[in-house]
Amino acid sequence: MSFLKIDSLTHRFGGLTAVSDLNYELEEGGIYGLIGPNGAGKTTVFNLVSGFYNPSEGKIQYRGEELNGLPPHDIAARQIGRTFQNIRLWSEMTVLDNIKISQHYQLGYGLPGVIFKTKKYRDRERKIEAKAMELLEEFNLTDLACEYPKNLSYGVQRRVEIARALSLGPKLLMLDEPAAGLSTSDVVELIDYIRWVHENFKITIWMIEHQMQVIMTLCDRIKVIDFGKEIADGLPDEIRNNPQVIKAYLGDGEI
Amino acid sequence: MSTTATIKTKKEMNLWPLALFIGGGIIIALGATGSINKYIQTVIMFIGINVILSASLNVVNGYMGEFSCGHGGFMLVGAYVSSILSVLLFTNSKWLGHPILPPSTAVFLFPVIIIIGGLVAAVAGLLVAIPSFKTRDDYLAIITIAANFIFVSLVNNLEFVGGSRGFMGMKGTVFAMEDVFKAPYMLFWTLTFCSLAVFLIKRLMRSTFGKGISAIRYDEISAEIMSVNTNHMKLVAFMFSSGLAGIAGGLFAHVMGFINPASFSIMKSTEALVMVYLGGMGSLSGSVLSAIIFTILLEAMRPLQILKWVLIPLMLILLMQFRPEGLMGNKELTDKFPRLKRFFTRSSM
Numbered sequence: 001m002s003f004l005k006i007d008s009l010t011h012r013f014g015g016l017t018a019v020s021d022l023n024y025e026l027e028e029g030g031i032y033g034l035i036g037p038n039g040a041g042k043t044t045v046f047n048l049v050s051g052f053y054n055p056s057e058g059k060i061q062y063r064g065e066e067l068n069g070l071p072p073h074d075i076a077a078r079q080i081g082r083t084f085q086n087i088r089l090w091s092e093m094t095v096l097d098n099i100k101i102s103q104h105y106q107l108g109y110g111l112p113g114v115i116f117k118t119k120k121y122r123d124r125e126r127k128i129e130a131k132a133m134e135l136l137e138e139f140n141l142t143d144l145a146c147e148y149p150k151n152l153s154y155g156v157q158r159r160v161e162i163a164r165a166l167s168l169g170p171k172l173l174m175l176d177e178p179a180a181g182l183s184t185s186d187v188v189e190l191i192d193y194i195r196w197v198h199e200n201f202k203i204t205i206w207m208i209e210h211q212m213q214v215i216m217t218l219c220d221r222i223k224v225i226d227f228g229k230e231i232a233d234g235l236p237d238e239i240r241n242n243p244q245v246i247k248a249y250l251g252d253g254e255i
Numbered sequence: 256m257s258t259t260a261t262i263k264t265k266k267e268m269n270l271w272p273l274a275l276f277i278g279g280g281i282i283i284a285l286g287a288t289g290s291i292n293k294y295i296q297t298v299i300m301f302i303g304i305n306v307i308l309s310a311s312l313n314v315v316n317g318y319m320g321e322f323s324c325g326h327g328g329f330m331l332v333g334a335y336v337s338s339i340l341s342v343l344l345f346t347n348s349k350w351l352g353h354p355i356l357p358p359s360t361a362v363f364l365f366p367v368i369i370i371i372g373g374l375v376a377a378v379a380g381l382l383v384a385i386p387s388f389k390t391r392d393d394y395l396a397i398i399t400i401a402a403n404f405i406f407v408s409l410v411n412n413l414e415f416v417g418g419s420r421g422f423m424g425m426k427g428t429v430f431a432m433e434d435v436f437k438a439p440y441m442l443f444w445t446l447t448f449c450s451l452a453v454f455l456i457k458r459l460m461r462s463t464f465g466k467g468i469s470a471i472r473y474d475e476i477s478a479e480i481m482s483v484n485t486n487h488m489k490l491v492a493f494m495f496s497s498g499l500a501g502i503a504g505g506l507f508a509h510v511m512g513f514i515n516p517a518s519f520s521i522m523k524s525t526e527a528l529v530m531v532y533l534g535g536m537g538s539l540s541g542s543v544l545s546a547i548i549f550t551i552l553l554e555a556m557r558p559l560q561i562l563k564w565v566l567i568p569l570m571l572i573l574l575m576q577f578r579p580e581g582l583m584g585n586k587e588l589t590d591k592f593p594r595l596k597r598f599f600t601r602s603s604m
Contacts, residue, residue, distance in 0.1 A: 076482035088480075090473035092585070093466070101465050101470050105482035107463060109490055114462045115455060121462070126408060128463050168482055 002061075003028040003204060004049070004172060009058035011041075011048055011228075018044040019228040032206045033200055033219035035239075037248055038073070041228040042208045043085060046174050050082050062172070071160040077105035081170030083161045085177045085208075091150040095141060095160055098149065099132040102167035132167060138200070139163045151255070155186045159193070166201060173197070175207035179214050191217055216240065224248065272454075272568060279446045286439035296442055298554050300510045304444035305546040306504045307452045311499035316528070317536035317585070318460055319492045320472030322396040324385060325403035326500050327523030329376040331516065332406060333501020335416060338425050339373030341509065343361040344368070344380035346427030350415065358431035365432060366444060369505040376501020377494040379406070384493035391475075398402050403521055410516040413555045421515030445506050452499050457539055459495065468492045468535070500527075529571065534582050541583030548582075 006024035010017065018041045027031055034042050048055050049062075051072035060067040067075055081102075090098055106124070113121040136142045139159055147159055158178060165173055178194065179187050191214055198205050198236040209215045215222060215236070222239045226248040232239055239245055268465070282299060285291045291299075308326065315323045343351045345361040356364070382405070386398045411419045432440045459465040467488045470478035479485050508514045530549050534541030550569075556563040574582075 052476075071484075071486075072479040073482050073484045074434050076480055083479060084477065088474050088477040090470050090477070092473055093469060097466055101466050101478070101483060102481040104463065104484070109464065111464070111495065113458070114459050117458070125463060155478075164481065179280055 002026065004145055004206075005059075005061040006045075006049070007046070007059040007061070009048060009060065010056050011044055011053060012056045017228055019048065019055075022225065022228070022230060024223065026204060026206060028171070028204055029202070030204055030220045031194075031218050032204070033215040033222040033236075034206065034208050034225065034230075035210070035222060036225040040225045042225065043097075043176060044228075046082065046176055046208065049075075049204060050080060050174065072219055076168060079169055079171045080174065081165035081168040081172070082174035082175055083158075083165050083178060085163050085180055087149075087154075087157045089149040089157060089161055089164065092148055094146050094148060095152075096132055096136065096145040098160060098164050098247065099135055099167045100128050102164050103128045103131065103169075105168075116240060120160075128141075135167055136161050154181055155183075155189075158182065158190070162193070162197065166197065170203060172204045172206060173201075175205065175209075179209055179211040187211055187214060190214065194218055264320060275450050279450065282446065283439060283443050284441045295484070296439065297510065298550065300441055300445045301554075302547050302550045303449035304507050304510070304525075305550050306449050306543050307499055307503040307506075308527045309534065309542040309546040310453055310456050310504030311496045311503070312527045313534070313536070313539065313542040313576060314456060314459075314468070314492055314496040314499075314574075316531050317538065317542070318465075318472060319468045319489070320536075321362050321391060321489075322393070323382060323399040323493075323496070324396055324499075324521070324528055325401075325406075326527040327519040327521065328399075328403035329379055329497035329500035330504035330507065330523060331410060331514075331519035332379045332497075333372035333376040333448035334376040334514050335372075335410060335422065335520065336501070337368045337505030337580065338422055338508040339416065340368040340371060341365075341428040341466035342422075342424040345431050345447055348424045348425055348427070350417075350424075358428075359435045361428050361431045362435050362440075365428065365440070365509075366448075369444070369448065369502055369509075372505035373498045374501035376504065378595065379500030379501075380494040380497030381490075383497075384490045387489045387493065392543070400507050400521065400524075403519075403524055407516045407520050417515070419516060421513055423513040425514075426512035429509060429512070441506070441510050445510065445546075448506060452502065453539065453543060456499075460539065472537070532581055533571070533574065535580055535584045535586070537585035538583040538587055540588035541581055542584075544588075545582055 002025045004024070004026040006022060009019055009022040011019040014089060021080055022045065034045065035219060036042050044055070047053050049067065051061055051067065051070055051074070054069055062078060062080065065078065090101070108124055109118060133142070136145055141160065144152065144156070149160055152160065155228045160180070175194070182190060192214050194205065195218065197203070219236055222234065222236055225229060231244050231248055232242045234242070286296050308330065312323065312326045315321050342348050344356045344364065345354050345358045347353055381397070382398050382402045387395050388540070390398070410416060416422045429440060460469070467478065467483040470481070470483055471485055471488060475485055504519070530546045531542055533549060534545030552567065553563070556566060559566065
């Protein structure tokens with residue numbers, strides 16, 4: 001049984017087929033890359049897996065469970081974490097709160113628990129706080145726990161966003177262009193970070209990225225899509241030299 | 256800001272419930288001995304009711320960032336339900352006949368009927384909570400206005416509660432309580448429910464559960480992706496908020512002794528909105544302060560008669576011109592005056 005299995009996934013927006021007949025298989029523990037030119041449908045694939053859209057056709061299976069039709073929060077509760085291309089932190093809540101809220105599905109208490117401050121409520125809150133502080137410590141963000149994300153630099157916001165996704169306790173972490181908007185030196189740092197996250201949290205990472213440096217150094221396996229269709233799948237070296245990939249990225253006209 | 260401030264393990268002395276207890280006790284004692292006259296007492300009761308109204312509306316409009324302008328409708332539901340129960344159970348009326356229970360039991364059962372009113376209002380909150388799953392912003396605002404109109408027209412057409420002529424007899428319950436033991440009951444219960452409401456809202460918004468509501472305000476999509484069941488949280492926020500409005504309505508009915516649908520029309524909702532925006536969205540201390548200031552201001556300007564309705568809106572316009580985020584913005588009193596923290600903060604557990 002594979003970890004994440006996508007079977008002939010198709011998604012249409014009105015007349016536009018954003019993803020067509022895509023098959024994908026992820027094994028637990030790897031780092032996978034999904035690349036393609038702008039508008040190829042990469043983010044749509046992520047949005048389909050995280051439950052934003054309901055696929056027009058096809059099946060998504062995660063650890064043996066079918067994800068089709070589940071609302072996003074339910075999919076998140078099955079331990080799939082993700083980040084966004086344009087950072088979507090809760091910019092006016094503290095970094096600590098950002099991290100804590102991601103454990104929402106593990107609360108186990110509701111409004112009555114809050115009103116009467118039950119033992120369960122206090123236990124859970126203590127555990128959530130401890131876990132959040134531990135994460136911040138690991139990400140070197142402890143000093144910023146009470147800062148608001150809007151006051152932080154872009155690079156740090158990226159780090160907070162990854163920490164927030166990890167607070168969910170994911171088995172699969174989907175990174176949507178983690179290097180977007182980062183400077184060259186930040187990118188090198190990011191590569192180390194992702195590698196560290198992968199080893200430290202023992203999770204599967206699946207990312208979309210345009211920076212070839214990030215993709216080629218990190219990924220075990222890469223899939224290239226264009227116009228919603230798979231055009232290549234293989235090891236980084238195979239992808240680098242694949243004529244079809246080069247064509248998709250650079251075009252085939254004379255320059 | 257140091258992080259140690261947020262991860263206190265040691266429980267701090269919590270002084271504000273004590274301060275509240277003493278303050279409330281003094282007011283009630285003064286009321287009981289007649290040192291403050293009936294008029295001042297009524298103003299204090301209205302302050303209490305308005306604090307519940309604005310603080311509860313703040314849960315939806317401030318913390319959750321939706322725009323609900325039908326708060327008066329939920330107040331109406333609470334007011335009518337508790338009034339009918341009160342008249343039915345404890346008093347002799349020509350509509351509902353003899354009291355079902357001995358009137359003296361009102362002393363214990365009065366808070367129960369107020370809470371029942373709140374619960375029914377919370378259920379009525381579903382009327383706006385469910386559409387909020389699919390729509391938001393201006394469209395949801397229209398739905399909340401519609402809900403307000405539905406409740407008002409419904410009661411207008413219910414003959415057995417007096418229709419548009421209104422409903423009365425709640426004073427009978429208050430007198431029944433006073434027959435058992437003379438005390439300023441309404442003053443006591445408005446202050447109690449008011450503190451309880453503020454306390455519960457504070458507790459809710461401090462919990463990780465309640466912070467899910469704020470997460471919806473700042474980014475609903477990422478809230479959903481980060482495992483917050485946004486539909487459920489909206490349901491909780493709307494029902495909690497309208498339930499508290501229902502409690503405010505029940506108290507209002509018993510303070511006034513007379514209610515009619517017109518007093519819970521869109522005007523009432525607007526009043527609640529003004530208090531929330533005056534205080535600052537997402538600031539609990541802001542909405543408490545603004546409810547106090549607004550109520551006192553309305554009373555203080557009473558001698559100006561009709562001119563009052565020129566001056567107060569003018570003051571609102573000026574305030575919004577110079578402080579568009581309201582009195583407190585989304586900060587709490589303790590953020591503005593860190594020294595107060597000694598009295599107000601407690602560990603986050």
